[in-house]
Amino acid sequence: MTCNYEARRRGLHKLQLIRDAKRICPDVIIELGEDISQFRDASKELYNFIKAYSWNGQVERLGFDEVWMDVTDMVDYNMDILNRNHLEHGFFQTSKDDPTEGFEFDASSVAGHPYPKGSVGVVDEDGMPENLTLRLRLGSHLALYMRHQLEQQKGYTSTVGIATNKVLSKLVGNMNKPKGQTTLMPPLTPDAIGVSSNALLFMDDHEIGKVPGIGFKLAQKLRQLILGHSATIDEGLVWGTTKECVTVADVRNHPEVNPETLEKLLAGPGSPHGIGFKIWCLLHGVDDSEVNQARPVPSQISIEDSYIRLDTMPEVLKELTTLARSLLNRMRIDLLGEDDDHDPSEPEAPDSHGVARQDRASTDGKKWLAHPKTLRLTTRPRNPLNPDGSRTRTFKRISHSAPLPNFVFSLTENVDALAEKLVRESLVTMFRKLHPEKAGWNLSLVNLAVTNMAETAGDSKTANGRDIGTMFRRQEDVLRDFRVTEPESPLSRSPTGLPGIAGMPDTHGLPKLNGETTVHSSDAHVPGEPSDISNGDPLESEDDDMAWDEGDDALGAVDYCPTCKSHIPSFAMIAHRRFHSPAV
């Protein structure tokens, strides 16, 4: 499935056949098994570590090992307190409240690698760096500091990209891996005197499919446009590579390429609105998408397994039970939080079977942070045999959703019993909707998911025990469809005031320059070799109109359910107790 850097140095790559790996590297160590809980745990730990540095909470995960962090506010603040006469003796405050928290740094240079190589950014006749150059330098020093802390405190090295938006930071982060950081330096807009933009220069060499947001389907359409025929997929090598190499420059410089033609080429049923303009922006290194807020709970939890042969009902029931058990355990790990109202003197209720708890998640003193409302069952059927005996492979999935029954939130019942009950009372019916025939099907994959999380009040509780953040988000949800907003184009945000040059679409390709700094971090590495941090490499040197609050006094009384450890409005307690009573 995957391999470490050592194996890659020996010529192996991810998603390689075991047979090929053994041939190329006979002493390869193959680890069988698919328990990724350790990776999940490490991912959470490192993500929480990074999140703790954020002021604005914009810390977005991408998979298990990558994070974007918008540090615009931290850079704003530190630009204000920076002494421009003594750039060499700067102090970066990592806390607004405590002026002693932070690190000393040299704002006269970039930390780590600049792109292009050797660039110092844009500096005037007196050697004074322009604002954006200084801002990116600050970003680079913050990145170096955080990487140092990560290595010292957690023992992981890392790779970082520092730039003015998400797409540029992610791509520039690839330049010096592992254990390096790269900052995309100004000028980032084409200059009146003809100095070209480093953003364009940087984007131009990338193969079209390497640009985040341009996946396999879009890349093939763009290659077709440039080549005049569909690009041939290069077999044998890594997935996604083509024999013909079409670069960003090839597409951008194509005479017929503009937002309108791209829209005609790329738009289709199901494709996002305005895709032509979005892709055109990406080709110019322009990306006005926000770094998402860190969320307390995931929006979905899913478990899946693939099968060589799964074609009988008893086997399906067995697999569904196994998956349901995993899913319920995952729900307890990811959706349970500390219960502030928990009384530790009260012994935990024994489970109904008197069996010692062996689940991974401890449930005492915990409560549900969110209640998923929906259960989804997905399968991937194998195609029936063709008349000639061959089988056309498909990877299409079919799914069916149903309400998630409330008994799964019981913290007194053991997971095994709950899993069996879930299969009996929900999943069997859902399975029949997908596969009404008694036999004749053969599944290559089964997936179980819980979605539509209804978040319960979190940490930021108000006096009446409600989450003010959730209330505002709800207000936003309600108002959104009624509010008339003026669409804002990223181009309208140009801070330069430079007029575009007629006939040069490039000049409209302004990166997001409104002072934002995005850091993209990837590739946490286990301890081992010295990194560019530790080896001393000099390079790395209120009002009354709150309609939603109406009637609160009437409904305000809240009871506490000892079974599922939730706060329940008093008027609903009788009905709520029925949820926990055995089914009749």
Add this chain to the structure above:
DNA sequence: CTGGGATAG
């Protein structure tokens, strides 16, 4: 809200 697609690691 559902079911499916595209994209991503």
Add this chain to the structure above:
DNA sequence: ATTTCTATCCCAG
């Protein structure tokens, strides 16, 4: 085109 187990966002209906 292949092989896995996740996850997110978006769209039409």
